Amino acid sequence: MxxxxxxxxxxxxxxxxxxxxxxxxxxxxLLEHILVAAKTITHADGGTLYRVTEDGxxxxxxxxxxxxxxxxxxxxxxxxxxxxxxxxxDENGKSNDAMVAAHAAIYETTVNIDDAYxxxxxxxxxxxxxxxxxxxxxxxxxxxx
Numbered sequence: 001m002x003x004x005x006x007x008x009x010x011x012x013x014x015x016x017x018x019x020x021x022x023x024x025x026x027x028x029x030l031l032e033h034i035l036v037a038a039k040t041i042t043h044a045d046g047g048t049l050y051r052v053t054e055d056g057x058x059x060x061x062x063x064x065x066x067x068x069x070x071x072x073x074x075x076x077x078x079x080x081x082x083x084x085x086x087x088x089x090d091e092n093g094k095s096n097d098a099m100v101a102a103h104a105a106i107y108e109t110t111v112n113i114d115d116a117y118x119x120x121x122x123x124x125x126x127x128x129x130x131x132x133x134x135x136x137x138x139x140x141x142x143x144x145x
Contacts, residue, residue, distance in 0.1 A: 032075035058085035104143035
């Protein structure tokens with residue numbers, strides 16, 4: 001249940017993002033601010049921001065945050081992200097519909113997944129491997145274009 005205080009806090013976050021859009025000239029800092037605010041507004045433990053590579057063929061991890069695991073990479077942290085890019089298309093030019101982030105970017109759509117372990121139609125093998133390595137339990141995902 002959303003309280004008035006919670007709603008007020010969310011509106012303050014949105015207001016801060018709007019103000020930052022007009023003030024911040026450092027795109028990396030701005031994107032990081034937006035990701036952190038989006039996590040706060042949605043009460044998400046983690047968030048990842050991708051950008052399409054210059055050649056338009058893949059998504060590059062730009063900012064990764066997972067609070068409960070103290071993960072902060074990319075953005076202004078100075079911590080590099082050593083994950084491979086996510087291809088948007090295969091070698092035959094077929095769209096990469098198996099990866100949620102690629103699918104959202106290709107079709108310019110939002111994808112909401114309630115439970116990565118129960119979802120069908122997407123490849124969550126990377127997510128499951130991450131969970132095995134860290135003891136984490138990834139659950140819901142929303143991918144926005």
